Amino acid sequence: xxxxERSVHRRIxxxxxxxxxxxxxxxxxxxxxxxxxxLITKNGISVVNWEFLSQLSKPVGEIGGxxxxxxxxxxxxxxLSFIFSVPLGIFAGIFLSEYRGxxxxxxxxxxxxxxxxxxxxxxxxxxxxxVVLPMGSFSALSGGVALGIMMLxxxxxxxxxxxxxxxxSLREGxxxxxxxxxxxxxxxxxxxxxxxxxxxxxxxxxxxxxxTAPLLFTAFGSPFMNQNILKPINSxxxxxxxxxxxxxxxxxxxxxxxxxxxxxxxxxxxxITKLVTKKWKVQF
Amino acid sequence: MESSVLKIENFGASFxxxxxxxxxxxxxxxxxxxxxxxxxxxxxxxxxxxxxxxxELVPNARVSGKILLDNQDIYNTDAIIVxxxxxxxxxxxxxxxxxxxxxxxxxxxxLNGIKLRKEEMDRTVEESLRKAALWEEVKxxxxxxxxxxxxxxxQRLCIARALAMHPEVLLLDEPTSALDPKxxxxxxxxxSQLKNxxxxxxxxxxxxxxxxxxxxxxxxxxxxxxxxxxxxxxxTGPKDKRTEEYLTGKFG
Numbered sequence: 001x002x003x004x005e006r007s008v009h010r011r012i013x014x015x016x017x018x019x020x021x022x023x024x025x026x027x028x029x030x031x032x033x034x035x036x037x038x039l040i041t042k043n044g045i046s047v048v049n050w051e052f053l054s055q056l057s058k059p060v061g062e063i064g065g066x067x068x069x070x071x072x073x074x075x076x077x078x079x080l081s082f083i084f085s086v087p088l089g090i091f092a093g094i095f096l097s098e099y100r101g102x103x104x105x106x107x108x109x110x111x112x113x114x115x116x117x118x119x120x121x122x123x124x125x126x127x128x129x130x131v132v133l134p135m136g137s138f139s140a141l142s143g144g145v146a147l148g149i150m151m152l153x154x155x156x157x158x159x160x161x162x163x164x165x166x167x168x169s170l171r172e173g174x175x176x177x178x179x180x181x182x183x184x185x186x187x188x189x190x191x192x193x194x195x196x197x198x199x200x201x202x203x204x205x206x207x208x209x210x211x212t213a214p215l216l217f218t219a220f221g222s223p224f225m226n227q228n229i230l231k232p233i234n235s236x237x238x239x240x241x242x243x244x245x246x247x248x249x250x251x252x253x254x255x256x257x258x259x260x261x262x263x264x265x266x267x268x269x270x271x272i273t274k275l276v277t278k279k280w281k282v283q284f
Numbered sequence: 285m286e287s288s289v290l291k292i293e294n295f296g297a298s299f300x301x302x303x304x305x306x307x308x309x310x311x312x313x314x315x316x317x318x319x320x321x322x323x324x325x326x327x328x329x330x331x332x333x334x335x336x337x338x339x340e341l342v343p344n345a346r347v348s349g350k351i352l353l354d355n356q357d358i359y360n361t362d363a364i365i366v367x368x369x370x371x372x373x374x375x376x377x378x379x380x381x382x383x384x385x386x387x388x389x390x391x392x393x394x395l396n397g398i399k400l401r402k403e404e405m406d407r408t409v410e411e412s413l414r415k416a417a418l419w420e421e422v423k424x425x426x427x428x429x430x431x432x433x434x435x436x437x438x439q440r441l442c443i444a445r446a447l448a449m450h451p452e453v454l455l456l457d458e459p460t461s462a463l464d465p466k467x468x469x470x471x472x473x474x475x476s477q478l479k480n481x482x483x484x485x486x487x488x489x490x491x492x493x494x495x496x497x498x499x500x501x502x503x504x505x506x507x508x509x510x511x512x513x514x515x516x517x518x519x520t521g522p523k524d525k526r527t528e529e530y531l532t533g534k535f536g
Contacts, residue, residue: 170378170381172338172341173378173442174391175341176336176338176367176371176446177371177396177445177449178365178367178392183396
């Protein structure tokens with residue numbers, strides 16, 4: 001074998017090795033996800049049945065019982081946080097994409113970035129001080145406020161990033177028809193960015209659905225089916241936390257079941273997000 | 285000229301420190317097609333954007349002088365009213381991607397919240413699409429989104445959208461610069477027919493196109509109106525040396 005031939009041979013071999021390494025490493029990065037899914041499904045799926053989803057928890061020692069109040073509570077909390085964060089977040093996002101250079105935009109963007117970095121437990125304390133203390137009670141409302149604060153940055157950023165991608169020519173086309181600025185924003189620019197904003201909202205929901213820390217001293221948890229937003233309310237993560245840290249093995253099983261329900265919900269949201277982005281994407 | 289529908293008098297425009305246009309005087313007769321030509325960066329696009337106040341989207345934009353539409357100063361009228369009377373079609377087709385073809389044509393009404401009866405809407409849509417020579421091609425797909433249309437068809441849809449508002453003046457900002465030769469020919473033919481019902485001002489940096497389609501031509505160079513007049517006269521006997529040099533391809 002000549003010198004050149006040997007060197008070419010070596011290069012081909014190095015190429016193959018390199019490719020093998022990146023494939024292996026990317027496989028490695030999806031392993032944890034599958035392990036988690038496997039473990040939770042294995043331990044959780046056997047618990048999940050209609051009774052589990054539709055009944056309240058039973059006292060220690062009694063067999064069965066469900067997490068209906070936690071599922072209801074989680075949906076309630078998501079609705080509340082949605083109300084607190086989505087309108088505010090979308091309008092802030094519109095502002096950021098419309099007035100990119102201004103001082104207020106800079107300040108807003110900075111605050112949103114910092115807000116996103118604040119640990120969730122701290123946001124829980126803030127909601128405790130702002131809502132729980134003045135109102136004198138743990139409540140679904142305070143939990144909604146805490147989760148809303150957590151969701152806000154996700155929605156602001158998704159809205160801003162999406163609207164930035166809407167071409168200026170659409171705005172010009174609308175204004176040139178004698179359409180006012182607010183109508184142009186609401187009826188032309190926003191619909192063009194709808195898929196991005198929707199997926200931002202869904203990701204925001206997926207993010208807060210699994211939050212435990214901010215709920216510990218706001219929503220607090222409750223063994224009852226509570227429909228009053230001024231009273232403590234249960235949620236899936238709180239249920240998991242309380243059951244998993246209890247000394248009773250049958251409660252541990254319930255925690256696995258609740259984990260399975262929660263992760264199915266979050267996974268479903270993520271899949272729906274992908275679908276929404278794909279289906280509703282607007283071609284410019 | 286008493287028949288002028290639009291008059292530009294002693295008009296100047298600037299963005300911040302940059303003066304783009306100075307001392308422009310131009311009259312446009314009703315139902316004629318005027319081509320505004322000149323090399324890139326001469327200010328011709330700025331001029332027509334000033335005519336429906338679209339230049340105001342740029343911060344620091346300032347104007348001096350007057351633009352009169354039917355002897356009404358457009359700078360003393362609400363910009364929204366001005367833009368409904370003076371329609372505009374842009375360089376790149378920009379149909380609204382979230383709307384059907386039908387809704388695109390009457391977007392000016394829908395977006396403005398102007399309620400029309402179903403028959404009125406149907407009639408406006410058909411009329412406008414016929415005027416824009418697009419009706420035959422899309423009449424069976426009115427309620428589909430316009431994204432499957434070709435570039436030339438999309439541009440005709442944008443023309444239909446502007447015509448649906450029954451504007452007095454239609455501004456075309458290099459409407460064929462993003463199109464292939466066949467679509468360009470189609471649009472040129474369409475534009476020559478349209479001038480029977482609307483005054484058209486078309487910006488172009490394509491000299492041959494100006495010669496083909498326009499009744500009057502204005503030549504702008506470095507922000508100044510060098511010369512204007514009937515197209516045939518301009519192309520056969522330009523008065524200004526710079527016009528002649530531009531037309532013969534010495535610069536631009």
